[in-house]
Amino acid sequence: MVGYRQKWVQDLPPAGGFPKLTYARTSVSPIPGSYIFAGVFSVMAIGTYIFFEDKVKRNAREEEEKRRLSMILPILQAENDINFLASPHQNVYFTRWMPPQIGKRAVALIREI
Amino acid sequence: MKNILQIVLEGGLKSLIVIIGLLIGVAFATLLERKVMAAMQKRRGPNVVGIVGLLQPLADGLKLVLKETIIPIVADKIIYAIAPILTFTISIVLWSVMAVGVQSVFASINSGVLFILAISSIGVYGIILAGWASNSKYAFLGGLRSAAQMVSYEVALGLIILSIITYAGTINIQEIMENQNKIWFIVPLFPGFLLAFISALAETNRPPFDLPEAEAELVSGYNVEYSSTGFALFFLGEYANIILMSVLLAVFFLGGIVHNKILGAMKGVSMLCSFIWVRATLPRYRYDQLMYLGWKSLLPFALLIYVGVISMVLMIK
Amino acid sequence: MESYTRAELVASREGLWTVCQNVFDVFEKCKMEKGNDPERCLRESTAVLGCAQKVMRQVVKNCEKQLDNTVKCVEENNMRTLACQNEEKELQDCFDTLVAPHFLPSNE
Numbered sequence: 001m002v003g004y005r006q007k008w009v010q011d012l013p014p015a016g017g018f019p020k021l022t023y024a025r026t027s028v029s030p031i032p033g034s035y036i037f038a039g040v041f042s043v044m045a046i047g048t049y050i051f052f053e054d055k056v057k058r059n060a061r062e063e064e065e066k067r068r069l070s071m072i073l074p075i076l077q078a079e080n081d082i083n084f085l086a087s088p089h090q091n092v093y094f095t096r097w098m099p100p101q102i103g104k105r106a107v108a109l110i111r112e113i
Numbered sequence: 114m115k116n117i118l119q120i121v122l123e124g125g126l127k128s129l130i131v132i133i134g135l136l137i138g139v140a141f142a143t144l145l146e147r148k149v150m151a152a153m154q155k156r157r158g159p160n161v162v163g164i165v166g167l168l169q170p171l172a173d174g175l176k177l178v179l180k181e182t183i184i185p186i187v188a189d190k191i192i193y194a195i196a197p198i199l200t201f202t203i204s205i206v207l208w209s210v211m212a213v214g215v216q217s218v219f220a221s222i223n224s225g226v227l228f229i230l231a232i233s234s235i236g237v238y239g240i241i242l243a244g245w246a247s248n249s250k251y252a253f254l255g256g257l258r259s260a261a262q263m264v265s266y267e268v269a270l271g272l273i274i275l276s277i278i279t280y281a282g283t284i285n286i287q288e289i290m291e292n293q294n295k296i297w298f299i300v301p302l303f304p305g306f307l308l309a310f311i312s313a314l315a316e317t318n319r320p321p322f323d324l325p326e327a328e329a330e331l332v333s334g335y336n337v338e339y340s341s342t343g344f345a346l347f348f349l350g351e352y353a354n355i356i357l358m359s360v361l362l363a364v365f366f367l368g369g370i371v372h373n374k375i376l377g378a379m380k381g382v383s384m385l386c387s388f389i390w391v392r393a394t395l396p397r398y399r400y401d402q403l404m405y406l407g408w409k410s411l412l413p414f415a416l417l418i419y420v421g422v423i424s425m426v427l428m429i430k
Numbered sequence: 431m432e433s434y435t436r437a438e439l440v441a442s443r444e445g446l447w448t449v450c451q452n453v454f455d456v457f458e459k460c461k462m463e464k465g466n467d468p469e470r471c472l473r474e475s476t477a478v479l480g481c482a483q484k485v486m487r488q489v490v491k492n493c494e495k496q497l498d499n500t501v502k503c504v505e506e507n508n509m510r511t512l513a514c515q516n517e518e519k520e521l522q523d524c525f526d527t528l529v530a531p532h533f534l535p536s537n538e
Contacts, residue, residue: 039305047300052429055282059174059429061512062282068511071443072436074454075482075517078475079433081468216506223508285508 127219128209135208137222139352140170146389153393162400169428171415180341185248188338197339197346200239204353207232211360212287215371225286226278229361230271232282233316236354237263240335243347256335258400259325263316265407270312272415273305275364276422290369305418306366308411310387313358317351323402359384434486440497440511443487445525449533450481460509488532503532 018093117124144166148158155197159166184190210225212218222228237260244256278284280302281292299306315322323399325334363370363380370377398406432499439446446456447454464470489497500521511518 007329025434044301047296048425050296051280052425055292056429058292061280065510065512068443069440070510071447072439074457075439075446076436078457078478078482081471081475082479085468099180105482112303274469 118135131208131219132205134301135205135353138356139349140351142356144169149386149389155243177341177345182341187248189248192242194241196246197343199242200236201238201346201350202404203232203239204350205358210286212371218352226274226284232276234267244335249338252335252337255325259318259335262325262403263320265344265404266312266315269407269411269415270309270316272419273309273312276305276419279422279426286364287371290364290371294370297366302366308415308418312411313362314388314391317354317358319355319388321395321397322403324397324403327397355388356385359388372426437504437509440495441504441521444522444527445489446482446485449485453477453481461495469503488528489525492528493521496521496524
């Protein structure tokens with residue numbers, strides 16, 4: 001506070017000096033790091049559980065879809081065979097060509113037994 | 114069956130929609146970046162040209178087009194012209210498999226993620242060609258460094274994407290979005306999200322990994338010999354890549370963008386703003402620090418995440 | 431010999447299976463015994479294809495609208511049939527009303 005009669009005030013440090021500067025290394029968060037890790041991993045575990053519940057149901061649905069598709073397999077295989085025999089089927093390429101996989105439904109039935 | 118004329122017209126119209134939408138998005142992404150960075154630095158961005166600066170991209174484009182195109186005499190003219198076109202084309206082609214609606218995809222292929230990984234690896238060619246064809250020592254070295262950086266971080270990004278594919282069980286982009294109906298993948302795979310974010314930053318030459326680009330400001334990036342049109346194409350290609358990476362992060366981790374369009378757009382834009390946020394916040398990595406990070410920190414961590422995901426998925430099979 | 435798309439075949443799989451089951455089983459037995467060689471199972475292949483063509487021709491002639499609805503639904507769901515129960519039920523009802531006169535001996 002300057003009185004109105006004073007003309008010039010010397011710019012001195014405040015009473016008691018300036019507060020000390022902290023120049024050492026400090027860590028930012030007051031929460032210990034292990035707590036943060038534990039929290040994140042528990043949230044991840046809950047998320048994984050929710051997702052895998054849904055995933056099991058989804059896998060069951062996909063299995064059902066595959067089974068339905070396998071009911072059609074004989075027609076597709078027969079078409080493929082007849083088209084193959086009707087075409088000039090010689091191997092003009094230098095390849096190790098392998099025939100398509102057939103009999104999947106039969107093989108699957110055998111495996112189920 | 115449709116006849117050939119109908120097919121061509123339909124394909125042309127769809128591709129026109131994709132390209133024009135992307136170009137408008139890229140133009141306003143440049144403006145968004147400047148405004149957001151300015152807001153983070155407590156100042157306004159460009160606000161002179163349009164109402165709140167909305168015509169700024171138009172002004173920038175006009176300036177770049179009206180500039181004089183300088184071609185170095187000793188540059189290999191054909192490849193010098195091809196390189197920016199290649200980069201820009203690759204960035205646009207990548208958008209053809211991105212689904213923006215439940216049925217609105219330009220090309221609904223069953224292996225969309227594989228397509229994106231493969232084509233984005235071709236984008237590295239544009240940078241190498243640009244640096245090499247400029248026939249300047251600095252540009253050449255800058256191009257090599259930038260290409261090495263992109264390739265290194267593609268490995269980590271590819272591994273994280275592989276974990277996402279294993280987790281979801283499918284390689285179809287729309288199916289990955291379907292799989293996140295119950296819970297977004299960011300919750301079970303949070304470290305994967307962080308790793309993918311960092312790798313996406315480095316993949317698109319974005320700060321804090323933008324040493325090749327920053328050097329173009331100084332003297333030696335891959336695009337130092339390019340002016341006006343070439344530079345504009347590189348710029349647009351880079352921003353198209355950035356928007357693609359942010360939308361991909363939203364698709365893989367934040368639950369996809371098709372079911373609820375406004376929320377999906379918000380997810381994509383929030384990822385884009387995160388990219389800009391990181392640019393405004395962090396200092397630049399030196400090149401050797403960048404390489405160490407890519408190969409010695411991110412790659413082992415990505416491998417670890419992949420092994421963890423595989424073991425978890427095998428348990429429920 | 432017209433070809434039908436996979437979506438059409440999957441949509442009408444129940445009908446095809448009830449009519450042509452024996453033919454399919456014979457074909458599969460032949461494949462299992464004689465290996466993957468197409469020439470050795472040629473008769474069974476043609477039998478399978480003929481039976482499928484027979485049924486599908488009737489379905490396309492009589493139940494075209496239901497078949498188209500089901501096929502559209504299946505193709506929109508990436509070849510998933512579990513999402514198309516309603517359309518499939520309609521197709522099945524239409525098939526039952528027209529299977530009876532044509533393939534009566536095999537419909538018990």
